[in-house]
Amino acid sequence: MSDQHQPGDTPQSWEDMLRSMLGDGADDVMAEMRARGIDPTALGGPPDPMMMQYALAQVQKMLSAEGAGPVNADVAHDVARQVAVSEGDPSLTGRQAKDATDALAVAELWLDAVTDLPPAGGTRRAWNRSEWVEATLPVWNELAAPVATSVSEALATVLRDQLPEGVDDGEAVPGMPAGVLHGLGGILDPTQMMRRLGSAVFGMQVGQAAGTLSREVFGATDVGLPLLDSPDTVLLPTNVARFADGLDAPIEEVRQFLAVREAAHARLFTHVPWLRSHLLSIVERYARGITIDLDALEAQVRDIDLSDSDALRSALSGGVFGLQNTDEQKAVLLNLETTLALVEGWVDEVTAVATLPHLPHAIPLREMIRRRRAAGGPAEQTFSTLVGLELRPRRSRDAATLFAIVSRAQGQAGRDAIWDHPDLLPGTLDLDDPSGYLVRREAAEAEHADVDAALKEIFGSAEDAEPPTDQSGTDQPGTDQPGTDQPGTDQSDADRPEADDPTDEDRGPR
Incomplete structure (x- = not known):
């Protein structure tokens, strides 16, 4: 007959009882009990009911404390x-x-x-x-x-x-x-x-x-x-x-x-x-x-x-x-x-x-x-096994190379400016090709500048295009007023939004 504890058997020792309850977790539980002043293996067996209730209270405190949360x-x-x-x-x-x-x-x-x-x-x-x-x-x-x-x-x-x-x-x-469940x-x-x-x-x-x-x-x-x-x-x-x-x-x-x-x-x-x-x-x-x-x-x-x-x-x-x-x-x-x-x-x-x-x-x-x-x-x-999160910066060498390249080209101020905005942070492509990062960043910054200029043109024109009114407050169609954008109106370059610069189309990829 096997000496191994079988399901349904009455536990012959405290260790048997905890292993029956918790399997592989029993070792950690017993370590916790020892930290609280109880050594399950030293208590002998079979455990008497009063001592069992006391030990189970310790296990219950660890496993079922209200508000314990997911961890x-x-x-x-x-x-x-x-x-x-x-x-x-x-x-x-x-x-x-x-x-x-x-x-x-x-x-x-x-x-x-x-x-x-x-x-x-x-x-x-x-x-x-x-x-x-x-x-x-x-x-x-x-x-x-x-x-x-x-x-x-x-x-x-x-x-x-x-x-x-x-x-x-x-x-x-x-x-x-039954004593375990009752406890x-x-x-x-x-x-x-x-x-x-x-x-x-x-x-x-x-x-x-x-x-x-x-x-x-x-x-x-x-x-x-x-x-x-x-x-x-x-x-x-x-x-x-x-x-x-x-x-x-x-x-x-x-x-x-x-x-x-x-x-x-x-x-x-x-x-x-x-x-x-x-x-x-x-x-x-x-x-x-x-x-x-x-x-x-x-x-x-x-x-x-x-x-x-x-x-x-x-x-x-x-x-x-x-x-x-x-x-x-x-x-x-x-x-x-x-x-x-x-x-x-x-x-x-x-x-x-x-x-x-x-x-x-x-x-x-x-x-x-x-x-x-x-x-x-x-x-x-x-931690990787526990929550699937890799905390190892596998590509730190590539990143260091990128920062060194920027530092040589633009000084420490340019290197530190990489952190100015998360949208301009280098990505995996930049780590694959650190030497091309500055070119790609300049293109991205130009695109951002184009968008900003376009928005300025739209909203700037809207602000300047308030329709004229007569004394009664009604609109006067066809009346040319300074600051309005009427067809055929000859508007000076100084009054036009800066995004109307005809060279803007040649600034590079959008």
Whole structure:
């Protein structure tokens, strides 16, 4: 006879009970219980009813808290903090904090010489990993929320059709211990339980990814998204020191190079007022266009028996969370990737120009950061799997080349002017052919100028063409008045709108 726990068996231990309920999610739940002072594996078995009720209350708190939303923020927070400190996260010493903030101050001086964008104006900060999690996790929850909502609703809809008759009325789900269902009380409705369990699952995944990122990032802007509401600049000395360990460059150079990158990002996000909303709106458009193929999802869970804990474990392991990206969605993702590449390319170019006169290892440090950003880390891969968003600026080299070309042709003012308006932002064609960007931009600007001139002619003529009236206020047809555009009237060039210049037709492609 197999020793494996079978559906419907009475759980012989706390671990058996949780695995019967949650499958692969049991490990995360037990980690959460340990964080709350309860070690399920140390409680022995079988569990007595009173202790079972207490433990189930902890599980219920995690899975079914009212207002948890599509992503359980409490679970995300707890998991992220646990992951952040899993490799150690000591408080920063005064020397570490001073070295970091001093490097950020020097970075501003160097950037003043190479860009017209002024300093962000925020506070210079040194954080440990836990502080980074606390400050940035709300944005990660917000990014994942729309996807979590769509997937959880679709999963609940499909599974509702698979439930045994009568379960929705509160009858026991076959195979789940009666004590478990009684203890979960307010979430007996399996459809609602699926939504809330989905919220907890997404919370765990977001927390895992954010916590992992906290061990990889050097500041608040590494991933290219504006994660802070304030214009602060940040360094994480622990991560900077670990990155510098083993490099040929001294840690002072590494710290200073990363500080310049952080300050450059902050200037861009602060003084290009449309950029933050532009990036976040791309993410929002992607989320708004998410569609879940219910037929495909139903095919994945059609044969699931809710009394089969192995089938439930497979269903909740993430296999059912497949997103169907439409052509429109793919275009939105390409737009996001291109914009992230432009942000990274500008920062890369500006940082190189600012550091080359001062840091002997600026070139190898630049190359190392380029490779690191293009490859992405485990946390970025987790977010890609979770919400389908690529945070890697794959084409940052092409973008940096484009900004360098513009800088050589038009100086730093021309390079920074690329950010003047989102409609003139370089696209994928410009990254394919950076050397031709300026020609295409001049043509686009000429077209805009033609449109503006035409509008000025239309509205200017309308303003000048007020019909004359006699003393009674009636129109006098055929009366020539100054400023009216009558047939045959000889109007001087000075009175005509500037768009009537006959050379306007030769300005180039419309």
